[in-house]
Amino acid sequence: MLPLSVHERVLLIYLYACSWQIPLPLCESIKSLFVQRGVRNTRKERAKGEAMEKEEAKAPDVSLKELSNRLEEFAKERDWEQYHSPRNLLLAMVGEVGELAEIFMWRGEVAKSLPNWEESEKEHLGEELSDVLLYLIRLSDICGIDLGDAATKKIVKNAIKYPAKAT
């Protein structure tokens, strides 16, 4: 079992105190501690969200090479290069494809641009798509494949295999 956060511990104490009918003022002061903590967390989360939005706004047209460099740096800083073998990265990517599929699971057909989806659902979708892309880029890198170059060549090959109808 995961260790409980302070937030969760205070909630448990509050629930426990209420169930044993500990005098209400004491219950209430525990509750206010819990509520204040929640407010602080919400503020912290909002500030974090705003900081992330600013960071995202800085990358309107990021290149595969840049993402690849950042992934390399990310792994180096954590000493995770030892885990980033081709097989591990492939399995990690397939796992993320599973998480991506889960978002669409049991929904029936989904209209283009996802008009009826909540913003939070779209954000989640963006995250899972990114995880797949990031693992794919890292896998290509570790295998010594220049993904941008390979994909460009493949598009040319596709066009030869499937010529467009003359109009």
Ligand SMILES: Nc1ccn([C@H]2C[C@H](O)[C@@H](COP(=O)(O)OP(=O)(O)OP(=O)(O)O)O2)c(=O)n1
């Ligand atoms: N050894 C690792 C672990 C993670 N990542 C990076 C690449 C992915 O973009 C992201 C994946 O992180 P998680 O494994 O935490 O997966 P999720 O973000 O999907 O979290 P969860 O599975 O809890 O939804 O982190 C990485 O490069 N190398």
